[in-house]
Amino acid sequence: MKRLFFKGRIIIQAIFVVLLLLGLHRTINPVLVLFMPLALIAGNFFCGWICPFGTIQELLGKIGSLFIKRKIKMPSFIQRYAQYLRYLLFLAILPLVLAGIIERNIPIDAYHSFYTFFDGDILTILAIVFLCLFLFISLFFDRPFCNYFCTNSIEYALPSFTRVFTVKRNKTLCVNCKICDKVCPMNIQVSTAGELRNIQCINCFQCIIRCPVPDALSYGKADNLLRKLKHKLKGNSLKNTPEVNHNHKTAVFSNKEDIQ
Ligand code: SF4
Numbered sequence: 522m523k524r525l526f527f528k529g530r531i532i533i534q535a536i537f538v539v540l541l542l543l544g545l546h547r548t549i550n551p552v553l554v555l556f557m558p559l560a561l562i563a564g565n566f567f568c569g570w571i572c573p574f575g576t577i578q579e580l581l582g583k584i585g586s587l588f589i590k591r592k593i594k595m596p597s598f599i600q601r602y603a604q605y606l607r608y609l610l611f612l613a614i615l616p617l618v619l620a621g622i623i624e625r626n627i628p629i630d631a632y633h634s635f636y637t638f639f640d641g642d643i644l645t646i647l648a649i650v651f652l653c654l655f656l657f658i659s660l661f662f663d664r665p666f667c668n669y670f671c672t673n674s675i676e677y678a679l680p681s682f683t684r685v686f687t688v689k690r691n692k693t694l695c696v697n698c699k700i701c702d703k704v705c706p707m708n709i710q711v712s713t714a715g716e717l718r719n720i721q722c723i724n725c726f727q728c729i730i731r732c733p734v735p736d737a738l739s740y741g742k743a744d745n746l747l748r749k750l751k752h753k754l755k756g757n758s759l760k761n762t763p764e765v766n767h768n769h770k771t772a773v774f775s776n777k778e779d780i781q
Pocket residue numbers: 690694695696697698699700701702711712731732733734737738
């Protein structure tokens with residue numbers, strides 16, 4: 522199964538890079554909207570499997586690993602807030618886009634610059650600088666643009682919160698080695714999750730592939746989200762009741778872990 526994820530993803534990524542090089546990416550754009558409803562069910566496959574700009578950042582990251590032993594990771598206390606940066610950027614530019622003041626894909630957007638570069642239509646010097654900057658950072662920091670600046674993939678990221686199929690950690694088997702945290706290109710703390718429900722997850726499955734314990738991490742059907750939230754709310758309301766306080770402290774803690 523791990524091999525299937527690994528090989529399947531590489532083949533699909535390669536196909537979409539070739540389509541880009543052949544100038545066919547604009548033709549297939551309408552098909553890509555199908556990845557939005559798919560995200561509702563199975564999570565965000567667009568960023569980790571389809572987007573050639575993500576693939577190139579990943580490739581540069583692998584080249585960087587040949588020279589740099591330890592990749593730079595965002596400290597968790599910054600990551601907690603920094604992971605929302607691209608959503609804030611999206612909200613900031615949305616009124617300007619709706620008012621027709623700017624296009625959604627502004628020239629300083631490295632994602633847009635990347636595509637227009639392959640169209641032979643790179644817009645400004647500034648766009649080239651931004652594109653090169655993010656590609657350079659990719660050598661020693663995983664997917665810098667995807668993590669904090671990509672506003673183009675938010676339509677695939679947000680629906681993934683309700684995903685029915687997700688990455689699941691078996692707490693009994695897990696030995697807490699934290700390799701999954703280290704290999705996650707989106708800086709997600711997989712080692713504290715029960716069922717992953719993080720909208721930053723791009724379904725690259727690196728966590729599952731690199732986990733040293735068989736079946737400690739898997740991809741499968743999640744428990745019903747509404748049932749979990751109901752359980753959490755119930756746990757919170759009972760938390761202040763002295764007779765049941767002890768038991769429900771445990772329940773609240775495990776739910777906090779589960780919805781990562
Ligand atoms: S890599 Fe596997 S065993 Fe290690 S912390 Fe993550 S889930 Fe647990």
